[in-house]
Amino acid sequence: MFMANPPRERLVTKIHDKWYDLTEFERLHPGGPVALGLAVGRDATVMFESHHPFTHRRVLDAILERYEMDEPSSRHLTTLEEQHGIPEHQFHWKSEFGDALKLQVKEYFEAEATRRSASLTAATKAPMERWFEIAILVAISGPCFISFLRGNWISLLTFPLSIWVLGVNTFHDAAHFALHKNWRINCVMPYVFPFFSSPFVWYHQHNIGHHGYPNVDHRDPDLLHYYWLKREHRSVEWRSTHKMQRSVIFLVFWWMMAAEFGLATMNDLWMIFYKVYNDSVPMKLISGRRLLCHVAGRVLTIGMIHFWPFLVFDSWTRCVVFATVPYLWFSMLFMMNTQINHLIPEAAHEASEDWYKHQVSTAQDFGVKSRFCFLMSGGLNFQILHHLFPTVNHWHLVRLQPIVARLCEKHGVQYKHVAGYAAAVKAHHAHTVRMSFKDEEKN
Ligand SMILES: [Zn+2]
Structure with a gap:
C-alpha cells in the first residue's frame, strides 16, 4: 500500500x-x-x-x-x-466553446496532415517552412556570436537580439513539446540556450504553473515574482514599496534584472532550496544525483556566460561590459515579450470556471497581422491561441487565429487584441501603475 x-x-x-x-x-x-x-x-x-x-x-x-x-491503494495519497498547502483550483471541462474550438482546429490539422502526408500529431509541429525560418535565424546568429567573442562593441546589441529571436522561436516551442513529433528533439533543444532559464525550472514556472492557471492567485507563479517589491495582482497584499513601480526608471531596472538575475539564477536556486517555485508550484521530486547534476549545470552555465570575457580580453572595461550588458539587454527583450500578454487591466483579474474561456479572457494578442511581431516574439503575440493549444507549433497560430476569433465571437467570449508592441506595452504599464495603489479600484 x-x-x-x-x-x-x-x-x-x-x-x-x-x-x-x-x-x-x-x-x-x-x-x-x-x-x-x-x-x-x-x-x-x-x-x-x-x-x-x-x-x-x-x-x-x-x-x-x-x-x-484501486481505492485502498490511493486512499491515503x-x-x-x-x-505544500497550495490552494486547490478546479476548472469545468464540459464546454461547448472548448468542444467547438477543438473540433474546428482539429479539422485544420487534418487538412495539414493530408498536405504534408503526415500523422495528425506530426502536422501540429513545425513544418518545413518553419525549419527554413529557423535555419535563417541560425545563419544570422552565427556571425553575431563570432563578433561577440571577438569583443566588437556592436555585438553587445546584435548578439543578445539574435539569440533572443532564435531562442524564442525554438526554446519556447520545444519546451511545450511543440517543435517536433520526436520528444527527444523537444527535450534537447532547450539546453542549447544558456541565456534562457534552465529547462527544469522553466517546466515548473511556465508549463505547470503559468499555463495551467494564468492569472489565478497562488497558482500562477508569474503573479508572485518578488512580490514584496512589485505587485502584479490584487491578491498580493499592498506594501509601500509598490509605489516604486510607478517610476519608469524602476521598471527599466526591473526588466533589466528579471530574466538573467531573477529567472535564470535566483529563482532557480530558491526553487531548489524551498522545493516550491514562487510559493505556487511544488518542485518535482528528483533523486539527489539528479539534483546535483542540475546545480552543477547551472553553476557551470552561469559561470561560463558571465566570466569568459575575463579569460579573453585584456581591458577590464571590456571584460566587465561583456560580462554584464548583454544579459541586461537580453532580459529587457525577454520581459518586453512576456509581460505584455496577461498583465494588462483588461485581463489581469478576469476569470472563468470554463478552462477554455479562462484562457481567452486572461490573455491578449497583439500585432496578429505583423510578421515582425510574430518573429520578434516567437509567436507569443498569439498568446490566446498558444494558451488554448500549447502543444501546437507557433507557426500554425497565425493560420488558426481567424478560426479562434470567429468562435469567440459566436460564443460571446471577448477576444482581446491590440495593434502591436506599442499598444501592448502601454497597456501593461497602465496595469503596473494601477497595481501600485493600495486601492487600485479608484485609479
Ligand atoms: Zn508558453
Whole structure:
C-alpha cells in the first residue's frame, strides 16, 4: 500500500479526482517521459486536458482505465500541492466553446496532415517552412556570436537580439513539446540556450504553473515574482514599496534584472532550496544525483556566460561590459515579450470556471497581422491561441487565429487584441501603475 506521499520511483498522478500509476505507460507515452514526468505526484488534470486536445476521448479514457489505482491503494495519497498547502483550483471541462474550438482546429490539422502526408500529431509541429525560418535565424546568429567573442562593441546589441529571436522561436516551442513529433528533439533543444532559464525550472514556472492557471492567485507563479517589491495582482497584499513601480526608471531596472538575475539564477536556486517555485508550484521530486547534476549545470552555465570575457580580453572595461550588458539587454527583450500578454487591466483579474474561456479572457494578442511581431516574439503575440493549444507549433497560430476569433465571437467570449508592441506595452504599464495603489479600484 502507498503511503501519504506517492513514492518517488512510481509515476503516480491525479487526473479528474482519480489516481493513476502510469509507471508502466512511461515508455509508451507518445510525448515521451519528460512530459509525463511533469505530472508526477501532482494534480495533472489541466496538463492532461490541454496536452491532448485532438486525441479521441475514447482512447484517452481507455488508457486511463488501464492504469487507475484501486481505492485502498490511493486512499491515503495526497498531491504535492496539498502537501505544500497550495490552494486547490478546479476548472469545468464540459464546454461547448472548448468542444467547438477543438473540433474546428482539429479539422485544420487534418487538412495539414493530408498536405504534408503526415500523422495528425506530426502536422501540429513545425513544418518545413518553419525549419527554413529557423535555419535563417541560425545563419544570422552565427556571425553575431563570432563578433561577440571577438569583443566588437556592436555585438553587445546584435548578439543578445539574435539569440533572443532564435531562442524564442525554438526554446519556447520545444519546451511545450511543440517543435517536433520526436520528444527527444523537444527535450534537447532547450539546453542549447544558456541565456534562457534552465529547462527544469522553466517546466515548473511556465508549463505547470503559468499555463495551467494564468492569472489565478497562488497558482500562477508569474503573479508572485518578488512580490514584496512589485505587485502584479490584487491578491498580493499592498506594501509601500509598490509605489516604486510607478517610476519608469524602476521598471527599466526591473526588466533589466528579471530574466538573467531573477529567472535564470535566483529563482532557480530558491526553487531548489524551498522545493516550491514562487510559493505556487511544488518542485518535482528528483533523486539527489539528479539534483546535483542540475546545480552543477547551472553553476557551470552561469559561470561560463558571465566570466569568459575575463579569460579573453585584456581591458577590464571590456571584460566587465561583456560580462554584464548583454544579459541586461537580453532580459529587457525577454520581459518586453512576456509581460505584455496577461498583465494588462483588461485581463489581469478576469476569470472563468470554463478552462477554455479562462484562457481567452486572461490573455491578449497583439500585432496578429505583423510578421515582425510574430518573429520578434516567437509567436507569443498569439498568446490566446498558444494558451488554448500549447502543444501546437507557433507557426500554425497565425493560420488558426481567424478560426479562434470567429468562435469567440459566436460564443460571446471577448477576444482581446491590440495593434502591436506599442499598444501592448502601454497597456501593461497602465496595469503596473494601477497595481501600485493600495486601492487600485479608484485609479
Ligand atoms: Zn508558453
